[in-house]
Amino acid sequence: MSIVLHGSFTSPFVRHCRVALAQSGLHWAFEPTSSADATAVTPAMRVPFLRADGRLFTDSSVILQYVRERQGRRFLADxxxxxxxxxxxxxxxxxxxxxxxxxxxxxxxxxxxxxxxxxxxxxxxxxxxxxxxxxxxxxxxxxxxxxxxxxxxxxxxxxxxxxxxxxxxxxxxxxxxxxxxxxxxxxxxx
Structure with a gap:
């Protein structure tokens, strides 16, 4: 199974996803990707996006929910x-x-x-x-x-x-x- 996060190093949205993935214990990789490059891949036309389980996740909140659920946790407790x-x-x-x-x-x-x-x-x-x-x-x-x-x-x-x-x-x-x-x-x- 492959998890690849695409994004820029300076984006705060990408950063949050990188932190969550680092905390998760999941095996994952980071692929530096510009917003311009993202326009060819995702209809959101922005970073971050995540490829995992044969799926494409195109928003940081959805990426975080995916990561937390993979950890057996809830995203946003209350x-x-x-x-x-x-x-x-x-x-x-x-x-x-x-x-x-x-x-x-x-x-x-x-x-x-x-x-x-x-x-x-x-x-x-x-x-x-x-x-x-x-x-x-x-x-x-x-x-x-x-x-x-x-x-x-x-x-x-x-x-x-x-x-x-x-x-x-x-x-x-x-x-x-x-x-x-x-x-x-x-x-x-x-």
Whole structure:
């Protein structure tokens, strides 16, 4: 049986999948793949995507669910976890889009819709900082939040200085599966 994760080293969505796979004990491989290359393979036209069991999984959340189920675990243990995971995911989607569009001079300063996206990210950061959340290194809500925070800091997009977010990130960085996948470590394969 072959499990191959395709994606970029800097994508926070790919990072979360890499962490989950590293924690899983499953045999898997990582294939660096650009978003441009993904357009020929997946209708989602983005990374990550996963080939496993003769199937193609085209979204990080579905990939995580597949990995956790293979471990005999539930993906997102309860509604509170789901709420935090999806809030972080929405903020991350907006932040990634803002980052990519800024490369083409599309910014919140000149596009009202993008201002709303920026406001969503800022509001989500505040809500995530105030939320009660687990710091368990295998909790997917905590991991998604940490991947978001670390990526936003790496890209220098947002001043994220909330002590609760930084202390959670520091705890997760003690886990080698998380720390070894930091976007700056693009030379490290799983």
């Amino acid at each position: 509604l509170e976890d789901a709420q935090l995971y999806h809030l972080a995911n929405a903020a991350l989607d907006s932040a990634v889009n803002l980052f990519l569009l800024s490369k083409n001079d599309r910014t919140p300063d000149n596009t009202p819709y993008l201002k709303r996206q920026r406001d969503r990210v800022v509001a989500a950061i505040s809500a995530l900082a105030d939320a009660q959340r687990p710091d368990d290194g295998e909790n997917d809500a905590a991991l998604r939040i940490a991947c978001f925070v670390d990526w936003a800091r790496y890209r220098k997009l947002y001043e994220i200085e909330q002590p609760s977010l930084l202390s959670s990130l520091a705890r997760l960085n003690q886990d080698d599966a998380f720390a070894s996948t930091h976007p700056s470590r693009s030379d490290t394969a799983p």
